[in-house]
Amino acid sequence: MKRKETWEQLEARLAVKRKGKKPEKNVTSEIMVQKMASVPSGRLKKFEPMDTRDFVPYHSSELSLDSIKKACEEFYNQPSGSCDVLASDRGPSCSRIEQVKGKKFFMIRFLAISEQANVSKTCASKSTNHNHDDNDFQKIPLINPPSISITKLLRAGKLVKSVPKNRVILIKDEFVLQNLDWFQHPPDSFDVEENQFSHGAFRDAYKAFCVKQRQHEQQECWVLKTYRKEAEDTVTNDLSLTLEAHAKKQVQMHSVAKAVTEKFRSLAPPDLGETFEYKTVFYTTYKGKAATVEPYVEGKFTKYVNNTGEVQRGRVEVVEKAECLVHYSYEYSNKSFMLLDVQGTGFQLYDPEIATKDLFCKSDSTEIMFCAGNLSAIAINEFVSNHHCNKYCELMNLTKVHC
Numbered sequence: 001m002k003r004k005e006t007w008e009q010l011e012a013r014l015a016v017k018r019k020g021k022k023p024e025k026n027v028t029s030e031i032m033v034q035k036m037a038s039v040p041s042g043r044l045k046k047f048e049p050m051d052t053r054d055f056v057p058y059h060s061s062e063l064s065l066d067s068i069k070k071a072c073e074e075f076y077n078q079p080s081g082s083c084d085v086l087a088s089d090r091g092p093s094c095s096r097i098e099q100v101k102g103k104k105f106f107m108i109r110f111l112a113i114s115e116q117a118n119v120s121k122t123c124a125s126k127s128t129n130h131n132h133d134d135n136d137f138q139k140i141p142l143i144n145p146p147s148i149s150i151t152k153l154l155r156a157g158k159l160v161k162s163v164p165k166n167r168v169i170l171i172k173d174e175f176v177l178q179n180l181d182w183f184q185h186p187p188d189s190f191d192v193e194e195n196q197f198s199h200g201a202f203r204d205a206y207k208a209f210c211v212k213q214r215q216h217e218q219q220e221c222w223v224l225k226t227y228r229k230e231a232e233d234t235v236t237n238d239l240s241l242t243l244e245a246h247a248k249k250q251v252q253m254h255s256v257a258k259a260v261t262e263k264f265r266s267l268a269p270p271d272l273g274e275t276f277e278y279k280t281v282f283y284t285t286y287k288g289k290a291a292t293v294e295p296y297v298e299g300k301f302t303k304y305v306n307n308t309g310e311v312q313r314g315r316v317e318v319v320e321k322a323e324c325l326v327h328y329s330y331e332y333s334n335k336s337f338m339l340l341d342v343q344g345t346g347f348q349l350y351d352p353e354i355a356t357k358d359l360f361c362k363s364d365s366t367e368i369m370f371c372a373g374n375l376s377a378i379a380i381n382e383f384v385s386n387h388h389c390n391k392y393c394e395l396m397n398l399t400k401v402h403c
């Protein structure tokens with residue numbers, strides 16, 4: 001209680017200062033601090049908390065990044081210049097106090113001084129309104145060069161042939177679910193590998209590298225997916241859609257899967273632990289034909305729930321959570337659709353399907369809802385009749401579907 005009061009006193013003093021009145025000076029207070037790991041971990045690249053939060057004595061009458069860092073360095077007995085304030089548990093590092101959300105508590109981490117130099121330089125180059133003066137950088141040692149493994153250095157002793165690529169300009173069309181409309185991003189140049197690295201029954205997947213980055217930087221890797229001849233025939237003959245319309249519907253469906261998964265994520269209690277996410281998929285054209293492009297996800301592909309509603313065998317955590325997500329999507333949509341084909345790498349999902357209770361669109365009885373993989377009531381019934389709620393369904397307070 002006492003601590004809460006001192007925090008409120010600090011807030012009150014800051015409020016007074018914002019209004020232009022003279023604050024009281026030399027009043028000691030406290031800030032609440034969450035110390036985080038120095039480096040992010042896990043598939044989601046999160047900074048994990050190191051311990052419970054602490055109240056750190058704070059001597060300045062003004063809330064500033066420098067004073068927060070100084071207070072934390074003193075409290076945790078860390079060298080001067082080693083503290084870094086994070087904007088969230090997924091970064092980035094803050095360079096201005098305005099970037100700290102909420103200001104109820106501060107997420108900090110400690111870095112080796114050379115790492116701190118990198119962070120400061122990054123903040124400075126990204127920020128147009130930073131408050132560092134030149135003296136800040138005089139204290140900072142030089143940046144370490146990126147480390148390259150010995151194996152890689154030795155492989156460079158042998159002639160390396162470049163992977164054949166096509167340099168193309170892709171225009172990414174994003175489906176904005178809130179507006180039910182499309183947003184066209186400015187064109188970007190990509191180097192698309194000539195040979196596919198993977199394929200499904202319907203589509204071929206090619207790695208594509210965004211070329212706006214400088215050569216020595218790790219290039220952003222994307223996946224460009226084009227439709228195979230068989231898919232083109234199915235889409236045009238069986239679904240009576242153009243390839244463009246089908247590709248766009250695939251992007252729309254993905255945005256629905258992403259929105260439902262984000263809602264699930266926002267409602268998941270901490271006890272549920274790590275949960276799923278989808279990245280954004282864009283519509284584009286490649287060699288004059290409809291295609292999609294999305295960020296590349298590194299790692300082993302696993303299917304958790306099929307588009308038939310069948311769940312992968314084995315009671316592993318990720319599969320049980322996938323089942324729970326499917327159950328949630330059904331309850332969330334008032335039993336009008338079910339997110340299926342839950343698959344991907346760990347908790348990073350891609351290539352979903354959605355099964356709808358009504359196969360055809362209400363406004364047009366010839367158009368199938370979502371995409372060709374919509375197995376409608378067959379898939380929904382398969383899942384419902386075999387699903388037994390697990391501990392994650394209970395944590396999400398889902399109503400039992402199995403009767």
Ligand SMILES: [Zn+2]
Pocket residue numbers: 323324327387388389390393398400401
């Ligand atoms: Zn359930």
